[in-house]
Amino acid sequence: MNTIRKRIFTNKVEELNDAQMNINGLGRIVTEQKGAYMVMTHDEDILCKISGRLHFETINRDGLPAVGDWVKLNKEGRVIEGLLQRNSKFSRKKAGLEAEEQIIAANIDTIFILSSLNDDLNIGRLERYLLLCWESGANPVIVLTKADACETAEEKRIEVKEKLFGVNVINISSVTGDGIDDLRPFLELGKTVALVGSSGVGKSTLTNLLMDSIVQKTKEVRESDDKGRHTTTHRELFLLENGASIIDTPGMREIQLWQGQEGLSTQFGDIEEIALACKFKDCSHEEEPLCRIREAIQSGELDETRLLQYKKLQREIAYTERRGNKRLESLERKKWKSIGKQRKMK
Secondary structure: OHHHHHHHHEEEHHHHHOOOOHHEEEEEEEEEEEOOOEEEEOOEEEEEEEEHHHHHHOOOOOHHHOOOEEEEEOOOEEEEEEEEOOOEEEEEEOOOOOEEEEEEOOOOOEEEEEEEEOOOOOOOHHHHHHHHHHHHHEEEEEEEHHHHHOOHHHHHHHHHHHHOOOEEEEEEEOOOOOOOHHOHHHOOOOEEEEEEEEOOOHHHHHHHHHHHHOOOOOOOOOOOOOOOOOOOOEEEEEEOOOOEEEOOOOOOOOOOOOOOOOHHEEEHHHHHHHHHOOOOOOOOOOOOOOOOHHHHHHOOOHHHHHHHHHHHHHHHHHHHHHHHOOOHHOOOOHHHHHHHHHHHHO
């Protein structure tokens, strides 16, 4: 495994093309718990903390390390001095009323959106995950689990693919192993895959299967409502034998959008394309004359429930962005107020 690690880190240094960077000063965040970070280096995992300077200069959560981040370490390799530029970032709005970002995983190439083939399968929830995926910069793949326990697994896969067109949809069974080989092309040397989804859909089971080892605890779903119990309590990166990485994440009960305007255009591109033919550029698609969207609904070209979902997500994104901008302004004021106080004390 150390040979694989060194190869991954050497490739990363070459990618950075920075004469001052070498593998001894490079790390990747494996876990984060209570302000402490487990960091993968080219030869071992080390418990680190962030430098006082990095903490002081950070305005919001986006500037602090997250699982999957590549970071610069000090000479002793115990302090995180800075973050390398992210290639991608999967975020959601943190639970609660405050508009604060929660980074689920960073520097990911593919996101496996897991949903079990039982009564918990929900197209609306999958759409919300997809919006966050498109916004992250990573490639989404919908993975429908527990195919061995569903007699209509293939029919459901086709239904999901038709309603969420343009997205790869794969059925798998961790019991029989069916479909697992279809996931392996996404798990190549140096590639990172994040697993997201509700509790009990099989994220930890899939992690154990791909790792060929019991690295995560698992529990069965409740028979009463097909809901899962939380087993994974924190995000964690695992390195596979072939040099690919998996980031397992806790189940999400709420999928609150942080940003998503670009993702909205990708996921609902058909609606936005039809809307271009409306007479008015600011058409609300309600009662305006010559509304191409209303015509498409009446002719059966467009499902009205899809339009309603599009509008609902539009409103949520706009609301979150307004709240987020106000929060950033407040944090910026507090930062400069703190700097002013320190200058007066000198």
